[in-house]
Amino acid sequence: MLDVGLAGVSAVECAAEGIPFAGDAGIPVWAGVVFGLLAGSVLLVRRKWPIAVVLVAIAITPAQMGFLMGVVGLYSLAVCEVPRRIIGSLAAMMMLGTMIVTFVRVRQDMARGELGIGDWFVPFAAITIAVGLTAPPVLLGLYVGARRRLMESLRERADDLERELQLLAERAEERAEWARGEERTRIAREMHDVVAHRVSLMVVHAAALQAVARKDPEKAVKNAALVGDMGRQALTELREMLGVLRSGGEERRERAAVPLAAVGVAAAAAASRAARESGGEWGGPVEGPWLSELGVLVGQSAAAGMVVDLSVQGEARSYAPEVEQTAYRVVQEALTNVHKHASGAKTYVRLAHRVSEIAMQVENEPPPDSASSARLPSGGNGLVGMEERVAALGGVFVSGPTEAGGFRVSAVIPAA
Template sequence: MWLRAHPWVGDSLLALLLFLFDSASSRGRYDPVSETFVQAVSSSDYTLGSLLMITPLVVRRRKPVLAAYVTLFGGVFVLVTHGPYAVHPGSFALAIMLYTLLTCSTRRVAVAYATWLLIGTVLFAFVMSREHGVAVFPFVVFGPVAVFAVFWMTGEFVGARRAYHSEVEQRLRLLEHERDQQAKIAVVEERNRIARELHDVVAHAVSVMIVQADGASYAMKTNPEIASKALGTISDTGRKALGELRRLVGVLRNDSETNAEYAPQPDASALGELVEKMRQVGLPVRLTMTGDLADLPTGVGLTVYRLVQEALTNTLKHAGPGASAQVVVARAENQIEVEVTDDGLGRVNGSLVSGGNGLIGMRERVAVYNGVLEAGPRLGGGWRVRAVLPLPGESAP
């Protein structure tokens, strides 16, 4: 609402209305004992006190403490100057300020203000008892205290309701922030997964194609049959890599494109085919598999396959001519161990540290299952990659 966005307008109307009522009663003063208005002479002191009490209502929400104590000062001024006639419509500003402190400030400030109001009420009752006798003292105290109590309870209710709504809004903002963060994390994780898949597929395929192309170029004139076989391997590898790329690109498409075809993910059972392909491109590989590898969880099986694929790809690229590799995959009761070794140069890109993302991708895959990965040169030459993956439900070895 417009008034809620501009609270000073409503407060100004409230102050104007209260001032009009107060001005109308300036010809008489309310006597709480006789419960009637009695004639009194108007004065500039009364007008000044009324303005001091009512005018701060305009800024009561922007500066609640200052406005409250200016109003209190106006009440004291009227009490001093008018004595038994200090109670008039403008006095309701004191109760309104008590309500304002409860809703716009702290309870400690409101308690201090209420204490001053109680002291002022007792002083007013003392003045009235001197005019009409001590018997009127409790009755004079009860009226203002009852009004202040009503405004206090109203302020407590409104303040508690505002605090509740503020807490609910804060929790909603927090939940929305957490939802956005979880969505961002999910996007990053999916992008990393796709990046790993792309690296494994492309790096393996391109490495095979490069090795075969180099071999074909050397054998083109001396042995055309070997060159033709190498070109066939390049063609077959390229087609399969293209199929994998299409599958991964299909994952990135919109959900509405439901006609995208997805190739099945490889697992440990496809290691024999992978090793055979590496042999065809000129890397002698010996594969040893022990234990039941047929019923591995899909994610674990894919991780085993990608680890062996990446390790053999690195061997093909960096081990040098004449190198051979050995792959050992063994399953125990609570874990599966993968080890790939070669007898090549024992270096990656001419150094002991790889400049690519292959080892990083392997570590990320192993970390997903709380596993352990070791990769580095072997004593005596060659390279060794060893990973231990705990099976689901088991702790890391």
């Protein structure tokens, strides 16, 4: 609607200016009016072909037509993404043409006596009118065009930033989901290590209690006391673990109350860090077990009727908590497997403190033919859990049957 209105006004202006042009050129008035209407209507295509509009305005300048078309055409040309040299050339042509026409017109008016001003006014008027009709629309068009391009660039950057934030949010959600999966795996592994060993010993002691209940009441009482101790220890460890899990869940709920959008560009890093803090150890460190308790662990298996030989090489020293816990759990799970699958077999537990690593090995001989089976269920996750623990610390885990018919579990964990 704006272009149609401007084209209409320009056509009327050029038509009105065509009347004196027809008189000066010696042509019919209607021809001058029609020429003015056609020339002024060219402004309708100023957005699509601004160069053509300016060229038409320059062409009809000698006829003293198209002042509005020239101003609007220069503005439209400067707004478009046209090379600056083209804008400058056309603006200079328009200014020069306007200056010449104005100079001639003012000089003629002074010659006819219509203007009684000095000769200095002729060049002054020509320069002032030419600059006034060309410079302002060009400068305004350049400013508006630059501002439009800046706004478009800012919108594109905002769109890119929004897409980047959306991508970061999706990655943060993926990392959070991965952390939750890792947390579930760790919980399952820790629950398996805590419960399986204690319950296995309880089942072994219960079987022994059933066998000697009538023949040896004193031994039955001792086995019953051991079963009670094992149960209390298992309950204590489960309560501690559940307490850590509960506190970790509360911390995660507090962290979840912060909107993801509030963290801005740092969303991915913050979500990953929160996942590690909350998922890695369930909100806080897990107490024990330690390698110093390895003798007690072996003693419990020996009390259950297993013949266990413990040997330690190298000078004992303290390690990082996760290293000691992993080493302890490997020995614990290996002894649990002996109770499950090779009850009554002699077992050798070897621990070696080296310069930059700690090594452990649990090997059992073939079970005797007379050994009674406790019929303990097995989920097949013990060896997998041990390997995951050791691999998480950069260690090496190997397990498999021996040539003698037994089974061997070996692991090496870096000390640092």
